[in-house]
Amino acid sequence: EPEVTQTPSHQVTQMGQEVILRCVPISNHLYFYWYRQILGQKVEFLVSFYNNEISEKSEIFDDQFSVERPDGSNFTLKIRSTKLEDSAMYFCASSEDLELGGINEKLFFGSGTQLSVL
Amino acid sequence: LAKTTQPISMDSYEGQEVNITCSHNNIATNDYITWYQQFPSQGPRFIIQGYKTKVTNEVASLFIPADRKSSTLSLPRVSLSDTAVYYCLVGEYDNQGGKLIFGQGTELSVKP
Numbered sequence A: 001e002p003e004v005t006q007t008p009s010h011q012v013t014q015m016g017q018e019v020i021l022r023c024v025p026i027s028n029h030l031y032f033y034w035y036r037q038i039l040g041q042k043v044e045f046l047v048s049f050y051n052n053e054i055s056e057k058s059e060i061f062d063d064q065f066s067v068e069r070p071d072g073s074n075f076t077l078k079i080r081s082t083k084l085e086d087s088a089m090y091f092c093a094s095s096e097d098l099e100l101g102g103i104n105e106k107l108f109f110g111s112g113t114q115l116s117v118l
Numbered sequence B: 001l002a003k004t005t006q007p008i009s010m011d012s013y014e015g016q017e018v019n020i021t022c023s024h025n026n027i028a029t030n031d032y033i034t035w036y037q038q039f040p041s042q043g044p045r046f047i048i049q050g051y052k053t054k055v056t057n058e059v060a061s062l063f064i065p066a067d068r069k070s071s072t073l074s075l076p077r078v079s080l081s082d083t084a085v086y087y088c089l090v091g092e093y094d095n096q097g098g099k100l101i102f103g104q105g106t107e108l109s110v111k112p
Helices: none
Strands: A005-007 A010-013 A019-024 A030-036 A041-052 A053-057 A065-068 A074-078 A089-093 A113-117 B009-015 B018-021 B033-038 B044-051 B053-056 B059-065 B071-076 B084-087 B091-094 B097-100 B106-111
Touching: A010 A019, A019 A030, A019 A089, A019 A113, A041 A065, A041 A074, A053 B033, A053 B097, A074 A089, A113 B059, B018 B084, B018 B106, B033 B059, B033 B071, B044 B053, B044 B059, B044 B071, B071 B084, B071 B106
Parallel strands: A010 A113, B009 B106
Antiparallel strands: A005 A019, A019 A074, A030 A041, A030 A089, A041 A053, A065 A074, A089 A113, B018 B071, B033 B044, B033 B084, B053 B059, B059 B071, B084 B106, B091 B097
């Protein structure tokens, strides 16, 4: 089965530093997402991306966050100035654009990037 | 605020059938109900999806009553490897549009 690939698997950074989390979605997928999960808590929606623009974002996704699809294959999440509370597992997901409509499409998740902010 | 309500945890034994029910009283007319499974330190994995009545695949069955205000995930003959968190998802809508929000999920523990 095709996979969503995320790199790096672990990222350690200092508070205030910029980080970029990278994802390679499944090649024929058109919807892209970032979720995060703080240890012991639920999976939280951050942002969805379709047709080269953000379609939805949560309150968590403030001005410190941005997403980009720089080259047609990668999908990145940038945190400009990391805070301690940004420490979490970040999951990228993608889905096809079938007849069900974006929100009903099956999401394929990557294995995540564990971000630790010190 | 999550639009779904599930039991926080369930215990079962190997070989038993497990049924996890999710309430989604405000489900939108066009929305499907989707269930995901998550193991520790892994991303959620799609299990099954349905719109109404009953759906079955090689992993599970999904029962949806006519009013669609709830759904039940049925796992036949669970094994230790089915120990995981199970989430049911429906769309949540605001002035931006729709998105998939995970609730707290149901932590299933399968014992020998």
